Amino acid sequence: MRGVEKLRKLVERAKSFVILQGHNIWKLGKDDPRRVIHSIKVGLSLTLLSLIYLLQPLFKQSGVLKDIADNVLWALMTVVVVLQFTAGATFCKGFNRGLGTVSAGLLAFLMEFIATDCGTVSRAIIIGLAVFVVGATATYIRFLPYLKNNYDYGVVTFVLTFNLIAVSSYRVDSALKIARDRFYAIAIGCAVCLIMSALVFPYWSGEDLHNSIVNRLEGLAEAVEACVSGYFNNEAPDINEDDPEEDPVCMGYKAILDSKSTDETMAGHASWEPRHSRQNRFPGKQYVKLGGVIRQFSYTVVALHGCIKTEIQTPRHVRALFKDPCTRVADEVSNALNELANSIRNRCQCSPEILYDHLHEALTGLNTAFKAQPRLFIGPATDQTSDMLLAKAAAVAASDADKYLSSVKTDSAALLSEWRLSKRASNGVKSADKKTLKPTLSRITITSLEFSEALPFAAFSSLLIEIVAKLEIVIEEVEELGKKAKFKESNQGDNVT
Amino acid sequence: MRGVEKLRKLVERAKSFVILQGHNIWKLGKDDPRRVIHSIKVGLSLTLLSLIYLLQPLFKQSGVLKDIADNVLWALMTVVVVLQFTAGATFCKGFNRGLGTVSAGLLAFLMEFIATDCGTVSRAIIIGLAVFVVGATATYIRFLPYLKNNYDYGVVTFVLTFNLIAVSSYRVDSALKIARDRFYAIAIGCAVCLIMSALVFPYWSGEDLHNSIVNRLEGLAEAVEACVSGYFNNEAPDINEDDPEEDPVCMGYKAILDSKSTDETMAGHASWEPRHSRQNRFPGKQYVKLGGVIRQFSYTVVALHGCIKTEIQTPRHVRALFKDPCTRVADEVSNALNELANSIRNRCQCSPEILYDHLHEALTGLNTAFKAQPRLFIGPATDQTSDMLLAKAAAVAASDADKYLSSVKTDSAALLSEWRLSKRASNGVKSADKKTLKPTLSRITITSLEFSEALPFAAFSSLLIEIVAKLEIVIEEVEELGKKAKFKESNQGDNVT
Numbered sequence: 004m005r006g007v008e009k010l011r012k013l014v015e016r017a018k019s020f021v022i023l024q025g026h027n028i029w030k031l032g033k034d035d036p037r038r039v040i041h042s043i044k045v046g047l048s049l050t051l052l053s054l055i056y057l058l059q060p061l062f063k064q065s066g067v068l069k070d071i072a073d074n075v076l077w078a079l080m081t082v083v084v085v086l087q088f089t090a091g092a093t094f095c096k097g098f099n100r101g102l103g104t105v106s107a108g109l110l111a112f113l114m115e116f117i118a119t120d121c122g123t124v125s126r127a128i129i130i131g132l133a134v135f136v137v138g139a140t141a142t143y144i145r146f147l148p149y150l151k152n153n154y155d156y157g158v159v160t161f162v163l164t165f166n167l168i169a170v171s172s173y174r175v176d177s178a179l180k181i182a183r184d185r186f187y188a189i190a191i192g193c194a195v196c197l198i199m200s201a202l203v204f205p206y207w208s209g210e211d212l213h214n215s216i217v218n219r220l221e222g223l224a225e226a227v228e229a230c231v232s233g234y235f236n237n238e239a240p241d242i243n244e245d246d247p248e249e250d251p252v253c254m255g256y257k258a259i260l261d262s263k264s265t266d267e268t269m270a271g272h273a274s275w276e277p278r279h280s281r282q283n284r285f286p287g288k289q290y291v292k293l294g295g296v297i298r299q300f301s302y303t304v305v306a307l308h309g310c311i312k313t314e315i316q317t318p319r320h321v322r323a324l325f326k327d328p329c330t331r332v333a334d335e336v337s338n339a340l341n342e343l344a345n346s347i348r349n350r351c352q353c354s355p356e357i358l359y360d361h362l363h364e365a366l367t368g369l370n371t372a373f374k375a376q377p378r379l380f381i382g383p384a385t386d387q388t389s390d391m392l393l394a395k396a397a398a399v400a401a402s403d404a405d406k407y408l409s410s411v412k413t414d415s416a417a418l419l420s421e422w423r424l425s426k427r428a429s430n431g432v433k434s435a436d437k438k439t440l441k442p443t444l445s446r447i448t449i450t451s452l453e454f455s456e457a458l459p460f461a462a463f464s465s466l467l468i469e470i471v472a473k474l475e476i477v478i479e480e481v482e483e484l485g486k487k488a489k490f491k492e493s494n495q496g497d498n499v500t
Numbered sequence: 501m502r503g504v505e506k507l508r509k510l511v512e513r514a515k516s517f518v519i520l521q522g523h524n525i526w527k528l529g530k531d532d533p534r535r536v537i538h539s540i541k542v543g544l545s546l547t548l549l550s551l552i553y554l555l556q557p558l559f560k561q562s563g564v565l566k567d568i569a570d571n572v573l574w575a576l577m578t579v580v581v582v583l584q585f586t587a588g589a590t591f592c593k594g595f596n597r598g599l600g601t602v603s604a605g606l607l608a609f610l611m612e613f614i615a616t617d618c619g620t621v622s623r624a625i626i627i628g629l630a631v632f633v634v635g636a637t638a639t640y641i642r643f644l645p646y647l648k649n650n651y652d653y654g655v656v657t658f659v660l661t662f663n664l665i666a667v668s669s670y671r672v673d674s675a676l677k678i679a680r681d682r683f684y685a686i687a688i689g690c691a692v693c694l695i696m697s698a699l700v701f702p703y704w705s706g707e708d709l710h711n712s713i714v715n716r717l718e719g720l721a722e723a724v725e726a727c728v729s730g731y732f733n734n735e736a737p738d739i740n741e742d743d744p745e746e747d748p749v750c751m752g753y754k755a756i757l758d759s760k761s762t763d764e765t766m767a768g769h770a771s772w773e774p775r776h777s778r779q780n781r782f783p784g785k786q787y788v789k790l791g792g793v794i795r796q797f798s799y800t801v802v803a804l805h806g807c808i809k810t811e812i813q814t815p816r817h818v819r820a821l822f823k824d825p826c827t828r829v830a831d832e833v834s835n836a837l838n839e840l841a842n843s844i845r846n847r848c849q850c851s852p853e854i855l856y857d858h859l860h861e862a863l864t865g866l867n868t869a870f871k872a873q874p875r876l877f878i879g880p881a882t883d884q885t886s887d888m889l890l891a892k893a894a895a896v897a898a899s900d901a902d903k904y905l906s907s908v909k910t911d912s913a914a915l916l917s918e919w920r921l922s923k924r925a926s927n928g929v930k931s932a933d934k935k936t937l938k939p940t941l942s943r944i945t946i947t948s949l950e951f952s953e954a955l956p957f958a959a960f961s962s963l964l965i966e967i968v969a970k971l972e973i974v975i976e977e978v979e980e981l982g983k984k985a986k987f988k989e990s991n992q993g994d995n996v997t
Binding site: 027028031032038039041042043045046047048049050053054056057058059075076079080083084127130131132134135136138139140142143144146147159162163166167170171173174260261263264298299302303305306309459461462465466469 | 521524525528529535536538539540542543544545546547550551553554555556572573576577580581624627628629631632633634635636637639640641643644656659660663664666667668670671757758760761795796799800802803806956958959962963966
């Protein structure tokens with residue numbers, strides 16, 4: 004019976020696994036139908052090349068074609084390795100493979116030429132030494148960051164080809180012919196890859212990079228808006244901590260934080276794409292720079308998001324005083340980001356003056372709100388001998404604050420000892436649900452310190468202002484991009500709705 | 501003459517390029533001598549396998565050895581592709597290559613078995629179809645994130661091998677024998693790789709991940725300290741903006757921000773490393789989790805660093821009032837991070853209570869400082885009908901602040917119009933040094949708003965408190981790591997100096 008039960012469970016689990024995977028696989032194509040087309044392209048290329056081999060009996064007579072057909076396996080290998088999703092990536096890999104193969108072939112034949120007069124033993128020694136030196140040197144220089152980023156595959160191909168030719172030339176006399184035939188086969192493979200990636204439903208890395216920047220700007224626009232409205236509506240703490248996927252703020256910036264290497268790869272591939280004339284090159288570097296500035300911007304958004312999540316908050320009625328001006332600033336920031344995204348998407352230059360004006364107005368509004376609440380305003384310290392009345396009034400205010408705070412808070416020392424007790428208890432019990440037993444320390448240390456209740460809002464608004472400052476850098480870089488990529492000039496005011 | 505000049509310049513440039521590259525190459529080995537040893541290992545493996553081929557005439561008689569020697573090129577290829585820097589990466593790639601080869605072989609022979617009774621034409625059709633279906637399907641499922649992260653290379657090998665066997669089986673009758681010999685050769689190649697990476701000067705991904713976490717904690721400790729001391733000493737703005745490499749704060753967190761994929765790769769490879777028994781497995785996931793928490797911590801450090809770099813600062817004499825308590829907090833944070841780094845390095849469990857106590861004391865000190873400066877303290881708003889005296893006093897304070905501020909600032913409207921003028925002028929001139937002509941807007945919009953001068957310090961201290969809160973999460977995860985990795989228990993107080 005237990006065996007049957009086990010089997011049933013296993014089948015059940017396998018079934019749900021298959022369903023899950025099926026769903027994932029379906030989603031892959033739904034999210035980006037280009038993936039399906041790319042897969043078909045790869046399948047077609049492989050089949051086409053296989054046909055050369057399968058149909059080879061038909062052209063038995065002609066010499067060169069037969070030789071190529073014999074080596075078609077190398078063309079197949081080339082397609083599997085070289086044909087990538089975007090044209091730029093394919094060009095880059097194809098060039099690497101070609102360069103590696105040719106340079107390794109030349110070096111191997113140069114070595115062959117030198118060793119040609121030696122005896123069998125000394126030739127073996129020379130070959131062995133060469134294999135060692137080339138293998139070790141190439142492996143070592145692959146650690147160079149510049150080579151690693153751009154020509155890693157070329158170096159691997161170089162080592163591979165050099166070894167094949169050098170070693171096999173020791174016993175096969177027709178090494179030159181073999182190398183030539185393989186080279187042809189690889190060239191054919193590369194040609195198929197280039198045609199397939201550049202002419203049949205081509206996908207461009209430059210386009211991908213462009214779109215990803217647009218998406219990021221829009222994601223950040225949403226994140227800033229969600230963050231500020233969440234701060235004033237106090238919705239955020241309800242969100243499940245273990246599954247940050249569903250948090251709209253996280254969604255907006257999550258992908259951006261780790262985007263550095265992807266950006267650089269895409270820009271590198273885009274530089275291989277022959278769609279742009281010499282005068283109008285794809286400004287990959289500017290896109291990478293803009294990506295970096297956007298990343299810097301998103302770190303501030305993360306910090307702002309942190310303001311929602313902190314355990315201790317400024318009381319809601321204090322926050323409510325500043326809801327409108329803060330929301331206004333967030334709206335303008337988010338509008339500006341959307342404008343930038345639109346101008347990049349439509350490839351027209353943005354008009355920063357209008358964006359700046361709106362931002363400035365929103366900041367002025369926030370400033371007015373601060374002035375209207377002078378008690379919340381941290382004035383610069385005057386020197387100690389200044390007006391005594393003021394100091395007295397301030398002291399009263401502080402004691403008043405203390406009174407207010409003591410009503411919501413317990414003594415910090417008592418809380419700390421309580422925490423220690425619970426900690427010790429939980430250490431003794433070692434129960435599975437320890438997490439729930441032990442209150443997190445942060446709640447204690449921080450809520451027990453009165454000053455912290457007052458500070459968070461100041462931090463929040465300061466970060467909001469910092470966001471505006473960073474946004475300006477983003478705007479500058481977008482302007483720069485517009486100039487470098489020669490976006491069309493738009494009539495001022497056209498793109499601001 | 502111009503030709504000579506050009507040539508001279510070219511030679512000069514080539515010379516400096518070679519010197520630079522030579523320096524870089526030398527630095528590679530100096531930074532991490534393991535790279536040199538790894539390169540020698542690769543060279544040795546390749547030479548060893550080449551020797552089998554070169555010495556093959558010696559064992560002409562024995563059949564199997566000869567067959568293997570004939571296919572040694574496949575072993576060489578395997579070494580070039582599979583032998584990686586760390587043992588885990590080599591195991592992972594070797595397993596992928598093995599799995600891909602074997603499963604592709606099985607599938608190809610299954611197909612062969614089915615098609616064996618068909619005619620030549622229908623066999624060709626079946627093979628062509630199979631190549632298409634396998635190629636397209638495999639390319640498609642490579643987009644699955646799980647497969648892409650773990651078995652990408654296996655799928656590529658699968659497609660490669662399947663094509664080779666399926667296509668060549670059409671014309672070569674001894675396809676089975678060829679496949680077997682190649683499999684042996686690949687197995688030998690894999691064996692050499694495994695031996696070289698696991699037994700000869702082995703490097704472990706788990707070890708690398710462990711050390712990288714330790715380095716990150718130490719880097720952050722330095723960054724926090726440098727950041728806070730920079731804030732109070734006003735040194736930071738001198739640093740060259742274009743070369744953030746030299747900024748000690750940037751140095752501390754820069755590498756951490758983009759560490760996600762590296763962490764996951766290292767943890768993935770570490771899971772292949774057979775150094776740990778089943779009971780005492782390498783807790784790769786916990787390291788990745790800790791890495792994520794450290795990354796979250798570093799985002800707050802970035803925001804704190806942003807406080808140094810903002811254009812507008814709280815006046816220095818205000819900051820000076822809080823220099824000692826803030827520095828104390830930063831010192832304790834940095835001490836705690838160093839303690840954590842040490843406890844991980846020495847693989848002993850940390851005693852968080854002592855760290856918490858010190859942090860709590862430092863925070864209390866900061867709290868006392870805030871209370872001692874009640875005018876800087878933002879009290880919670882009482883309701884509108886409260887003590888009129890207070891409101892009046894506050895109004896006086898605000899006007900006093902205005903007076904103070906007007907002495908250091910110009911009217912915001914005037915500044916903005918000035919900025920617009922300069923902007924228009926620079927648009928007209930389009931000179932190369934436009935950047936210097938155009939004052940950055942941030943300086944204008946933000947310095948012209950009075951409230952911002954008061955807020956930055958509040959933001960700074962709030963972020964400092966946020967850092968303490970995030971540090972607690974880091975401490976919790978380090979504790980968890982200590983338990984999962986079974987670090988030795990240390991006597992409480994031993995590791996706090």
